[in-house]
Amino acid sequence: MRRETAYKLAGRRHDHPVAGAGIDKQREIRFKKLPPGQVNQALRALAMLKGLKVERTGEYALTLRYSVLDYSLEAIEDGLRDAGFTLDNTLYSKLVRALVYFCEETQRHNLISPERLIKQSNEVYVQAWSHHEHGDHDDTPLDLREYK
Template sequence: MRRETAYRLAGRRHDHPVGGAGIRKARELRFKALPPGQVERAWLFLGLLKGVQVERLDNPLALGIRYSVLEYSLESIEDALSEAGFRLDNTLYMKLVRALVYFCEETQRHNLESPERLLKKSNEAYVQAWDQHAHGDHDDAPPELREYK
């Protein structure tokens, strides 16, 4: 492995996140049909949260939200809605989608908050390990026994 490759694989820069790094999330919130009027109330409720953009979708029981994963998570937003008395869609499909999104956002937040690893000359560790490993490039037989005559 080349030194540049090891540095690229090991190095992380958190102080200057790239615009397309996936920090801004766009999600869909689906609500139950009962009680009626909760989508409009949820739209007003979510509009009060700083850093959360709310938009109406074609589905009358859904809202679109945009937020930064550094400030919010889908789990925290849905927990706030549930505590405020809103009823979210709880079908099996939505449970699976939520579980996947919760896991991905939690992992992304953990990775963004972890400190940068500083590996200097990490390729030397691989070179030393390779030298200690018995492999096909080394033969203990004397040269006269290795040559075919």
Template sequence: MKRPAASVQAPIRKQRSILFAKFPPGQSPQACAFLSSVDHLEVAPREQPRTIGVAYDLHDHCLEEIEDRLEDQGYHLDNTLLSKMVRALIYYVEETELHNLGAPRRPLKRSQSEAYTHAWERHPHGDHDDTPPEWREYK
């Protein structure tokens, strides 16, 4: 995932939970120990079984990167439908936030709608009447 150029930016702090599969048992303490060696990543066990908590700045890490790192090491994440949907939503939101950080702060035109108006006028669409003007005014 592409990160925006480094500059003085306010931190975007994220706190997420990572849920592991039931088998093999005992993954969460091992994963907690593994992730604690990663820079700019806070890891803590959670009260729920098979769950660890991670806290990070979005400029440094994202959940998809962290979970990919875990899967590369052989850990098995929970693959229930709800977990997959929540995970996909978080991936999308974080990717969108990173994309928006790289976007220009102000619109390129004075009015954003002005850009769409000019594009609409130049684009061939079905709202134009090809009838000659003298035939349209015929009475």
């Protein structure tokens, strides 16, 4: 039985509630001191993206607000690096960056995948059994049913 069929027979929904799901993120991107003026250039470049709110929070930092369904920090930072910006590369920044990348990727994966059958798994078999023909029916030929 296909997984989609099992979900339908158990009465599971495939849509996910968006309200309260924690999909709105606020992240900080830190830049290196050199080259000078890159924070302002990055601010102007990121402000053009739809659904991404950017504000300057420090001399070398920007704060981003976005939906995890639209953007990820990894994609934004990769785009900045490809455009020639140099991001802060301290050990602390690397650790925070790796954790955020993993959390956002996992959350995005969980939001787009269908719900798993955990509790009402027996309902699948009850529904499947009710769709089959019942009675004393055996497709085995008569001569093969008897032991000789």
